[in-house]
Amino acid sequence: MPISSFHPTYNDNPNPVGQTIDLPGFRLSADQPGKDLSNHEIHDLRQNLLRWYGESGRDLPWRRTRDPYAIWVSEIMLQQTQVKTVMPYYEHWMQQFPTIAHLAQADQQQVLKAWQGLGYYARARNLHRAAQIILAQHGGKFPQDLPSVMSLPGIGQTTAGGILSAAFNQAVPILDGNVKRVLARLRGIDVPPSQAIKALWQISASLLDPQQPRDFNQAFMDLGATICTPKNPACLLCPWNPHCLAYQTNMQNELPVSEKRAPTPHKQIGVAVIWNDRGQILIDRRKQEGLLGGLWEFPGGKIEPGETVEACIVREIQEEIGIEITVGDRLITIDHTYTHFRVTLNVHHCQYVSGEPQAIECDEVRWVEVADLEQFPFPQANVQIIEAIKQQQRQ
The missing domain is CATH 1.10.340.30 (Hypothetical protein; domain 2)
Incomplete structure (x- = not known):
């Protein structure tokens, strides 16, 4: 749809552009x-x-x-x-x-x-x-x-x-x-x-x-x-x-000259969907600074070299939230691309064992019902985890 019919008047003096x-x-x-x-x-x-x-x-x-x-x-x-x-x-x-x-x-x-x-x-x-x-x-x-x-x-x-x-x-x-x-x-x-x-x-x-x-x-x-x-x-x-x-000069497909880019880092992440005996799931809110600041997520972290997914999840949950868990079956694996890196989320069901959840590496932790997850702002990759949880419950 055209914006309008223009009837411009023009000034032949271009804007000054300053220094050489x-x-x-x-x-x-x-x-x-x-x-x-x-x-x-x-x-x-x-x-x-x-x-x-x-x-x-x-x-x-x-x-x-x-x-x-x-x-x-x-x-x-x-x-x-x-x-x-x-x-x-x-x-x-x-x-x-x-x-x-x-x-x-x-x-x-x-x-x-x-x-x-x-x-x-x-x-x-x-x-x-x-x-x-x-x-x-x-x-x-x-x-x-x-x-x-x-x-x-x-x-x-x-x-x-x-x-x-x-x-x-x-x-x-x-x-x-x-x-x-x-x-x-x-x-x-x-x-x-x-x-x-x-x-x-x-x-x-x-x-x-x-x-x-x-x-x-x-x-x-x-x-x-x-x-x-x-x-x-x-x-x-x-x-x-x-x-x-x-x-x-038939250079339209060569210009602009491409920027030199470093190889895109790929991070493997272990993610925990932690259940308690009441059928609730533990989520945490990220600190304000950083890429996804202020959003909620399922807790986890980067898998270290030589570390299994299960060992990573146990370690990360202890370090970040201060509780003991057991790691169960895999729920879903998600590949997601950000601007400067890629991640693979290895998501497992986990069972809460002991300890009081603490916001050690985050701003807040909370036990929530599955039905209430949609009320919270999550990163897009975590939305896929929520859908996987609900789909599995419907089966």
């Missing part, structure tokens, strides 16, 4: 925003992108509002997450926490439960903390200046630019993953994006239409998400192909 940057392949300075990009070319790039956006831009719920809170929530959810995944979470979130005040006053467990399944849970914790800061320091109103926005937890320069441009039409550039990819191809940048960040920021700033920054930044992201995709970009449909160095 030396980079393999081109030289960038205040009077030369990109290699051989004239003011006329920048004018064409802006005009062509906005025209394309008016015809082909995506109709997304956060684009139908100018509420900075709603736009902020969408920007955070969209970090490292696809639009189709975000959509139902966004709708549910805005119903449950319709304003900054609602979010600030909510319990963290409610917030994490609403986020369950989206991953990267620090985003949810930061949203919650930032809402409390806005309520306390800004009277509940989202700030409108870049330094204040960037001082909030979880908001970097790109997210701040996305919010300020979309909500307030401020001329603040962005540089998310989609934009980096588009610019690397447009300018034929022959180093990984991480080695060209300053230059990429300057090019993004130089291209930004100062009169229509809201539409331009949204169009920029759409171009990367729908046309200039990581693999097999639709170059023939791209409004920028007349100016794209990668397209002209």
Whole structure:
């Protein structure tokens, strides 16, 4: 669904881009925003992108509002997450926490439960903390200046630019993953994006239409998400192909240059589903810091070299919770991938023997009924454990 019909007016003077940057392949300075990009070319790039956006831009719920809170929530959810995944979470979130005040006053467990399944849970914790800061320091109103926005937890320069441009039409550039990819191809940048960040920021700033920054930044992201995709970009449909160095040299599948990545670590984890004589299961809440901070889980830990799964589980439960257990049958084995590592969860039924459960390596422990497990926010891999428990009980 087209966003609208644009009738833009253009300023032939591009935004100044500041200091000179030396980079393999081109030289960038205040009077030369990109290699051989004239003011006329920048004018064409802006005009062509906005025209394309008016015809082909995506109709997304956060684009139908100018509420900075709603736009902020969408920007955070969209970090490292696809639009189709975000959509139902966004709708549910805005119903449950319709304003900054609602979010600030909510319990963290409610917030994490609403986020369950989206991953990267620090985003949810930061949203919650930032809402409390806005309520306390800004009277509940989202700030409108870049330094204040960037001082909030979880908001970097790109997210701040996305919010300020979309909500307030401020001329603040962005540089998310989609934009980096588009610019690397447009300018034929022959180093990984991480080695060209300053230059990429300057090019993004130089291209930004100062009169229509809201539409331009949204169009920029759409171009990367729908046309200039990581693999097999639709170059023939791209409004920028007349100016794209990668397209002209048939390098679009080689750019951007890949980042060098270390081998992905693979961790073997022993996990205990501990039952007591009342048919309850012991769960623990992780400490606030870290990847899955604040979430509940079935206790366990890393299997040491030469250690069996059963021995690992007994040791970890003693060290982390301070109780004695016996390890029984295997329930399920789960492979799960995070950003920088993979895990295999070796999950066993266990029977509580003795000792008083203690929160030694966690924030809280609790015996719960199987029927009540769904009330708690769990990491996605642990949700699979819950489903396995229920499936086994139905058999």
